[in-house]
Each structure stands twice: as C-alpha cells, then as structure tokens.
Amino acid sequence: MAENNQNTTSSSQEKKKKNPFSIYWIYILIALGFFGLQFVHFSGGPKEITRQEFENIMLKNHDIEKVVVVNREKAEVHLTEQSLISGKYDNMLNAPQGGKVVEKGPHFYFTIGSVESFEKRLEEVQKSFTEEQKISVRYETRRDITSDIISWVIPILILVIIWVVIFRRMGSGMGGGGNIFNIGKSRAKVFDKEENEIKINFKDVAGLEEAKVEIQEIVEFLKTPQKYTQLGGKIPKGVLLIGPPGTGKTLLAKAVAGEANVAFFSMSGSDFVELFVGVGASRVRDLFAQAKQKSPCIIFIDEIDAIGRARGRNASFSSNDEKESTLNQLLTEMDGFDTSSGIIMLAATNRADMLDSALLRSGRFDRQIHVELPDLNERREIFKVHLRPLTVEQNLDLDFLSRQTSGFSGADIATVCNEAALIAARKNKTIIEKQDFLDAVDRLIAGLERKSKVISPQEKIITAYHEAGHASVSWLLEYAHPLVKVTIVPRGRTLGAAWYLPEERQLSNREQLYDMICSALGGRAAEELHFKTFSTGALNDLERVTKQAYAMMAYLGMSEKIGHRSFYDSSQNEYAFHRPYSEKTAELIDNEVSDLIEKAYLRTFKLLSDNKEKFEQLAELLLEKEVIFNEDVERIFGKRLFTTNIS
Secondary structure, three states, X not given: OHHXXXXXXXXXXXXXXXXXXXXXHHHHHHHXXXXXXXXXXXXXXXXXXXXXXXXXXXXXXOOEEEEEEEOOOEEEEEEOHHHHHHOOOHHHHOOOOOOOOOOOOOOEEEEOOOHHHHHHHHXXXXXXXXXXXXOEEEEEOOOOHHHHHHHHHHHHHHHHHHHHHHHHHHHHHOOOOOOXXXXXXXXXXXXXXXXXXXXXXXXXXXXXXXXXXXXXXXXHHHHOOHHHHOOOOOOOOEEEEEOOOOXXXXXXXXXXXXXXXXXXXXXXHHHHOOOOOOHHHHHHHHHHHHHHHOOOEEEEEEOHHHOOEOOOOOOOOOOOOHHHHHHHHHHHXXXXXXXXXXXXXXXEEOOHHHEOXXXXXXXXXXXXEEOOOOOHHHHHHHHXXXXXXXXXXXXXXXXXXXXXXOOOOHHHHHHHHHHHHHHHHHOOOOOEOHHHHHHHHHHHHHOOEOOOOOOOHHHHHHHHHHHHHHHXXXXXXXXXXXXXXXXXXXXXXXXXXXXXXXXOOOOOOHHHHHHHHHHHOHHHHHHHHHHOOOOHHHHHHHHHHHHHHHHHHHHOOOOOOOOOOOOOOOOOOOOOOOOOOOHHHHHHHHHHHHHHHHHHHHHHHHHHHHOHHHHHHHHHHHHHHOEXXXXXXXXXXXXXXXXXXXX
C-alpha cells in the first residue's frame, strides 16, 4: 500500500510537471479577447458599401430615408420601408432564404472622406430631385466605449504583465521562489539529516589531521551536548576555516555535518548581497530563523569575506553600506542565539586579513582553524582518496608522486589524478601508469605540450643552452632545489622548462635564498657565456629574482646596511598609499638589491665558466633528446655532492 501511495504521488507530481498552468495565461486571453473585438463584425450590424453604390443605386432610386454622418468620417444609410419590403436589397443585406429584411437601420455605411466633399457631391447628385425627394443628412458625434476601454486597459495590462514577469524572474534569481515578496528569504541549501543527503565524512577528507582533531569537538557536542553542558562548558559559537584555495575547507565543513548527522545549511557570502537595500540583513534573519527550527544544525557560509570585510576601510564610501548592514545583522544574530541552542556556525575564507575584527572576537568565531597546503605525508593520503575510483598500475609509487607535487593543494591533486586518467585514455591504455601522472603534473604546472609550435633552429639552440644553464647551476649549488628533468618542448607560452624537487622547509636562511637567486640567473648567465649576448627568455627569471631580492632587503632584514628592520605591513591595508620609509632608505634598498643581484650573477657566471665543457655537453644532449632527466645530468657532472632523495 505504501508503495502504491508513493507511485500515485510520484505520478501526480509528474502530471503537474507535464501540465504546467499559470494564471497569467488568463490575463493574456482576456487581452486578446478585447483586442479581437475591434476586428469582429456581428451579423446584425450595417453592411459596408461603396460610395458609387450609394449614389447610383440607392440615391437615384429614392430608396434612402436618411443619412447619418458619424464623427465626420462615416455615413450610415437608412433605407425606406418600401425598399426593404420590395426585397431588392435582400442579397446585399444577406437576408434569410424566403424572408424579408424589415429591421430598422442603419442598413449600410460607407466612408465619406471629408464632410465638405460629401456635401458637395450629394448636392450635385440631387440637383434634379424635388424637395420631397431630397434626403436629410444628420451629423452625430459618438464615442466608441469599447475602443476607449481597450485603449486604456491594454497598455496597463501590458505594463502589469511586464512588471510581473520581470519581478518573477528577479525573485527566482534572488532565492524568492519566483515571488518578489520572497526576495528577503534565505537562499541557503538545506541538507536534512532525515534524508541522509550528506554522504561525506572524515574518511573522505585526507590530510588535515590537526584540523580534524580540532573540529572533532564540534561533532562531539552536536552528538552528545550533555557531556559538555553538565560540566558547565560552552561550545564555541563559530569556527572559521582559514587557508589557501583548494585546501579542503568546504569539504571539511561537509564532513562535519556528515559525521554529526545534523541539518546542514550551506550558503555563499555573495548570496547575501543584492541590489536592493536591506535584502542581505533580511536573509541573515531568515537563515537563523530556519536554523532554530531545525536545531541542532550547522550553518556554513563559504567565502565569508564577501560580507565580512572590515568596516570603514574606505572613507570614500558611506558607512551605511549594504554589506555593512548585512555584517551588522550577522553579528547581532551570533550574539542573539544562546550557546545551548545547538546551532554551530562554520565559515571559510582565504582572506582572513580582510575580515572585521568584531567578527573574529571571542564569543563569535571563537576558533580559527588554519587549513594549510598539505605536506608530503598528507599529499600521499590525498592521492589514496582520489585514486580509489581509478584503474592504476600495481605498486604505483605514491611517495614519488607526493614528492613531485610539492606545493599542490588537495584540489590540484584531484586535477592531477583526473588529468592522468584522461591522458591514459587518450593513449588507449587500459590502466593509468606512472608516466601518465608525471605528464599530468607537467600539464598542470607548465601547460599543454605544443609539439606543433614552429620555432626556428636558432631559438631552439638558445632555449637549450638557457635551460642547461639552469640545470647546471642548480646541480652545483648546495641549497638550490635538486633537478628532476629539463625539456625544450614548448608548453603553454614557454619554449622550455626545468622541473625541480623543492625541499619542504618552513624557514629559509640567507645562504639558501642566495643560492635560489643564483639558480634563477643560470639561464641568463648561460646565454652570455655561450652567445656573448642576451635574449628575452629570462624575463620570468629576472622578475622572480628581483622580487626575492627586494623581499630580502625590505621585508626579511637580510641587509647589513639596512639593519634588522622590516617594512612589511602584515595588516595589508589596501587603502594605504604611503611607504613606511624615507626616500634615502628607498635609495639604500635599491642599491642593496642591485648589489645582491649583481654579486649573484657574477657568481653564477663564474660557476658556469669553470664548468663550461660539461655545461655545453649538457646543452647539446638536450638539443638531441629534447627531454633529459637527473640521471643524464649526473652522468655528465658526476654524482651530486649534496644529499638529496629524488628517486
């Protein structure tokens, strides 16, 4: 029986979907009916004739009783009773078969053009008539009530329809369910616990171990709140997830809801912001009203910086800004619901420095959990999660793949796995191999391989020596990143590239940064050493070197002349247009940067000059093979003197 009821319900719902009905169709039909009245001629009305028929047939035969000129443009003809009884006009009047037309006039009408010409012509035709035979002409002014009504109703009806359609669409686009009066309603997507719509749990969130431990307490409170309340403890009202894009902040929030098995309200910060004033604050109120009805629950606001930016940052805008009123309402609601109501707020952002201090104070977002880029072990766990649905070769070295993806976020690793599957399918493989993953990493870092790109032989030689310079210097310097492979196959907008295996360190000293600058200058030094000139290929290298050198001098205090000072503004006030140092200090910074880069360049040039034969041998090998690996560099330069693990 239950199944039959469900089938009946589903079939009725399908019928409703197939047969949509809208009341607006009634309005349209009424308007069309009024409009059609203007073109409908009822059978009982006068028949239209020509002016010649009026003069040559009716007027000359003295069959006209009178003529009525209406609104100076139409003449209505009334026939005499004798002419109607005689039946001579039955055909023109469409009389019924076997009957006579004896009804009162008007019986015919015609258009007169102008009154003056009509009177003149009528006078000429009736010159030979006696006074008794002449017809009388009467003039009337009539108002067409139907036309007047339509002329008023149709424009108003059109405006109403346009108004309703526009606001219906605006209402549906603003979360109002097609009703403009629902524009202030919350647009949150609700995942209800009864329907078990959330299938994600902590097993699906690889890495982020510290974040999961810290947020586990939220889950425990939602499951067993009495465990904390009986001791007098209060659970935090809000948890703010902070971290770079793609690190799994949204996924972690969904996992919390899945673990706790409670209702989950999901919204983006931009969903609160609309053109109309007061809509954002109204949606905040409605969101918390819905959440209280489904308590215990979780409210998740993604990209909260859209409404949570610090107030009063820009003096050129009014303080009564729509975003600020939305933020004020959010702050009020967070203070309004008590800690035992079972409502937990989760929010995510990658711009925590832009948030208002009132939002971050204790009592609102009590906990701030930093979700950072995954380290080596966490990347291995993330690979395990994303490799589950893939068909990969046996004994795939996940440690190697984890080392190859240094600096990748969880979203990047997911893209690598998907791209590897696409590459393997493109090659008609039945399993995904290690090389497919390496190609996917290359695709993500440097872009699509463009073997068809036409470059001149001279450009290819310059690129080969440029990349060989990078590879040689990085192999010979202690703190430079160890080389993985070098290619001169064009990718994206680059003609060549070198892949390195960055050492995962949280701190860097001056010597390490200095070696990195020298390694980046290896391409430019190689061009000067071999070709005695420069090319434009070192643009990106010089940009990175210049930024790194200025950071060392102005931010990191790595200059003896400048001293232990940092001019870095951690608040990152985007509206500050002044430098926190004088022109003399700015000149000193410029000089120190110039000296550092020049010193590093001379060191790099000397290093290549001392190993010129091996460097040129490496460049020729690269020209021949187009892609070389660290084994090829080791065969030419010998084993690297500094211990690394890149296998």
